[in-house]
Amino acid sequence: MYTSLLTSRAPSVSFRCTKSSKRRHGGIPMREASAHRDIVVACAGVWKIFGQRVSEAIEAAKRHGVDKDEMLARFHCVIAVRDVSFAIRRGEILCIMGLSDCGKSTLVRHINPLIAPTEGEILINGEDIGACDTKRLRHISAAEIAMVFQNFALLPHSTVRDNVAFGLELRNLSKMARWDRAQRIIEQMGPKGWEDRFPSELWGGMCQRVRIARAMAVDPSILLVDEVDEPFSVLDPLIRRDLQSQFLEM
Ligand SMILES: Nc1ncnc2c1ncn2[C@@H]1O[C@H](COP(=O)(O)OP(=O)(O)OP(=O)(O)O)[C@@H](O)[C@H]1O
Ligand SMILES: [Mg+2]
Structure with missing residues (x-):
């Protein structure tokens, strides 16, 4: 809404x-x-x-x-x-x-x-x-906010799982805890079954799902999405509707 x-x-x-x-x-x-x-x-x-x-x-x-x-x-x-x-x-x-x-x-x-x-x-x-001060700003940014950047590509040499878990590294979670959280988000937002693949193996809509999953993984109180278009517009209509409702629920 x-x-x-x-x-x-x-x-x-x-x-x-x-x-x-x-x-x-x-x-x-x-x-x-x-x-x-x-x-x-x-x-x-x-x-x-x-x-x-x-x-x-x-x-x-x-x-x-x-x-x-x-x-x-x-x-x-x-x-x-x-x-x-x-x-x-x-x-x-x-x-x-x-x-x-x-x-x-x-x-x-x-x-x-x-x-x-x-x-x-x-x-x-x-x-x-x-x-x-800078330290406090960094803390607010890491603890409260996640952002899907307009032109921020995925990390090319990291798997989908690591890309989704990326923001959690800043929160000092163990690798197991990061992967666990990333897996749960991938199961909700996708792309499920592609956890060990690299960004070069994904296509447009899938990359977008990973970028959104990466932002959602940190469970931010504020999610900023800087997009040229509506964030789900590159996805096909059925998946789009599905993800939009999951997104709003989360
Ligand atoms: N670091 C900067 N230094 C100088 N000018 C800047 C800087 N960042 C943005 N601008 C200018 O500020 C204005 C607004 O830019 P901004 O990127 O916020 O627009 P936008 O509405 O997001 O555009 P788009 O729809 O193309 O993404 C532009 O004229 C841009 O050139
Ligand atoms: Mg812009």
């Missing part, structure tokens, strides 16, 4: 909050969002500008609504995310849609959290990640 559908034809991801006087995460005041146990991800006024002259660039964007092309011409900066606010509750699926280059992947990478915003606040399970 897609509970929110956000579309943006603007040149950068831009979901504006309705009330601008206070920082709000998707309509929920920040203090409430941090205390709200049900809210797993909350963003308030998140901006990301790439380049050297980011302070001038953000000022111009805020004061004069400078768009992406003008920003590039005047400041040699790329505006990727523009004042985004939202909150996601436990069990909710948020789908971010937009034209190519509008900033979807950049926004998702903030939640991982692989990059820091130029401005704005991000809460993961109530914790302000802007206030975390």
